[in-house]
Amino acid sequence: MTNNSILKWYAKSGESAEIAVSTRVRLARNVAEYPFQGYMTTEQQRALLDRAAAAAKAAGLDLQLIEMDPLSAAERRALVERHVISPDLAEGSGPRGVLVSQDESIAVMVGEEDHLRIQVFGSGLCPQALLKKASEIDDLFEREFGYAFSEKLGYLTKCPTNLGTGLRVSVMLHLPALAESGALQNLAQSAGSLGFAVRGLYGEGSKATGAYLQISNRMTLGVTEEELCQRIADACAQMVEREKKTRIALYERRRVDVEDQVFRAMGTLKYARKLSTAEAMNGLSQLRIGASLGVIDLNCGLLNDLLFAIQPASVAVRTAAEGAEGRDVARARLLRDALKDLN
Amino acid sequence: MLCDKCGKNEATYHLKQVINGKTTEMHLCAECAAEEPDFKDLSMDSFNDFFSGFTAPFGSALGSFGLLGQMLGAGTPTRRRQRSCPFCGATEEEVSSSGMLGCAQCYDVFGDLLTHYLRRLHGSAEHTGKVPSGANAELSKTRKLEQLKTDLQKAIDAQEFERAAELRDEIKGLEQ
DSSP, X not given: OOOOSSOOGGGSOOTTTTTEXXXXXXXXXXXXXXXXXXXXXXXXXXXXXHHHHHHHHXXXXXXXEEESTTSOHHHHHHHHHTTSSOXXXXXXXXXXXXXXXXXXXXXXXXXXXXXXXXXXXXXXXXXXXXXXXXXXXXXXXXXXXXXXXXXXXXXXXXXXXXXXXXXXXXXXXXXXXXXXXXXXXXXXXXXXXTTEEEEETTSTTOOOGGGEEEEEEOOOXXXXXXXXHHHHHHHHHHHHHHHHHXXXXXXXXXXXXXXXXXXXXXXXXXXXXXXXXXXXXXXXXXXXXXXXXXXXXXXXXXXHHHXXXXXXXXXXXXXXXOHHXXXXXXXXXXXXXXXXXXX | OBOTTTSSSBOOEEEEEEETTEEEEEEEOHHHHHHOHHHHTTTTTOOTTGGXXXXXXXXXXXXXXXXXXXXXXXXXXXXXXXOBOTXXXXXXXXXXXXXXXXXXXXXXXXXXXXXXXXXXXXSOOSOOSOOOOTHHHHHHHHHHHHHHHHHHHHHHHTTOHHHHHHHHHHHHHHHO
């Protein structure tokens, strides 16, 4: 993957970006004339992909088509780590790909569980703005394709969990103070009872490493898109407030301890020769706390960039490192370089 | 009170759900409750394994997509399981076991199975959000015209003039 000079969306800082790290809006759409994934012929998959790419071009969207099959497994995993594609698309079969913008803020998956999955990403907490963008892109694709839609059930999707609006809004939150004060479990429960799904950063089984949490809506049918965005924005705003208060309280009570942790993490990241993904993530988490409390002067955009850059496949692809130890060494070097001016 | 499902035994299990302000109640006897997923999975909102995450928004809350299968399958007469979708060929069996559909038409074919499931998932079974604009109505009209013109030519070549006349009228109608 080329690392061109265009600033990726995650390298920019958005609103409340220290705590609400990023937002993703996804619209699921299917084309009426083809059966859903799993019942399509290879020819149909190919036609869908070609038509989607052509439609994007005709609509003037500056999107590059990346097909999955020609890529190596590591390259596909790196795309998954940067959240450009889902594991589903990486591991699928048949002609499929993703249409990506240069700064990777727009990634339209073609041939995943649903024919089209329009994804828009942004830094900080911004569901409404992203929804607007996604909806515009949706309108442009709609000109080319007749969508599978029913008045009663809305946009028709392969899985009934996505029916109706086909909208999934996800927000990534960084909640280390709440984690430390033991409030995270309760928070997850109340989020759940409000109708949100909560999980750790990198999907199933991950232990919310570095206290990163992902919140998304469960319901997609029977609500409008705007309501869904509003609800999640409100819920996240509350969590951000609680985290801020808890951080300040923690800092005032245990100032020296907090600073100690931040600077120890900095020391490790600046000088270690070998770092596992978990160590690096926890370290960056500490730096993020430090930045948010004003203990150190560090741009959140850089932290976001590093969070993706240290993931295993991204390290492998970027540095041609081999094996787990090779990656650990490369990761440490990457961080040393990135943080050399920090103190 | 008698069991909602079999109507024979006394109901000893009671479930009341309030989703989005809408209340639904279910009263079952011991036997029917044993088969009913709602009753089995009372820990639907347990977050003990929160850190191990939900694999999908409904992943662990509903166990797996097999739950849809259980809900669809419970009490379904065997002859209905032979249904299949005329467009994509998906069978009721496939839809039941995977919890997913094969195409847009499947929603019509298997619609009856889904209503209860949808109400449980989304708390409501009617769409209130965005609608596709009429833009593609124009497009499908163009496509239809093209198809009719091709058919017209074929009819003429085959000397089926009555059919050709019908097609010609249809084309005229659309072109207005």
